[in-house]
Amino acid sequence: MAADTNETLVVPSVHAHTGQGLGTGNPADAFVVEPPRARTKKTPRRTRTNFEMLAWLFMRLSGVLLVVLILGHLLIMLVLDGGVSKINFAFVAGRWASPFWQGWDLLMLWLAMLHGSNGMRTVINDYAEKDSTRLWLKTLMGAATVFTVLLGTLVIFTFDPNI
């Protein structure tokens, strides 16, 4: 009916999130929930990076490499040749005399820390509901990660068997 349409508040669709309607003239529009992807004033201009997709991909690529690196590490350190009983400074010195094992451990350190910290980011995002709590937990976790990766890298590169 034409008379009814005249009384309906008609707003442009960009104002859909104001709850005043979608602009189609249908009164039910007033109750339409804002579509999840609608841009609002708070939306940063540049939202179209692929960060989350790349993080998702990284979890899978690093996972495949870590299977070899970590299971190999456990096999050598805990299972073969007397298990943990053989490990001491001399054993480490013997291994790190070889660039191959230095490279193995360096790659394992970086991939495991980045994979683990990105996984922790997901977990924190899931459970910490307050913005400030989330930010603090992620900052703390990120700082601890940077520190640990740098320390481990330094130790591998500056190792001195004759210390």
Add this chain to the structure above:
Amino acid sequence: MPAGTLYRGREGMWSWVAHRVTGVLIFFFLFAHVLDTALVRVSPESYDTVIATYKTPLVNLMEYGLTAAILFHALNGLRVIAVDFWSRGPRLQKQMLWTVVGVWVVLMAGAFYPILEHTLLSWFGK
């Protein structure tokens, strides 16, 4: 957390819970492990001292537990990757989970003596 929304799912959900718990556990261990290994840069004595704790029965047992966590996370991680990238993955996810569990049990049984040998010998002798 929202109350009253506990979803008690099936295999897919519980494997996700286990994957998450083991991932967090491994991450925290990794911090400690990089720190203790960093002692090789301090002195052979300090490194050997901290490694001696790794050889005590309690920590030796925890190494077996950590191996269990890593092995599950690794095998189930490969399952997640197969679900995501393999066209038949989603349909076979349940079978793949039981395969993961089966392989995990076999490898853990095989690793029992080698990993705990140090403790078993110290307790029961040669």
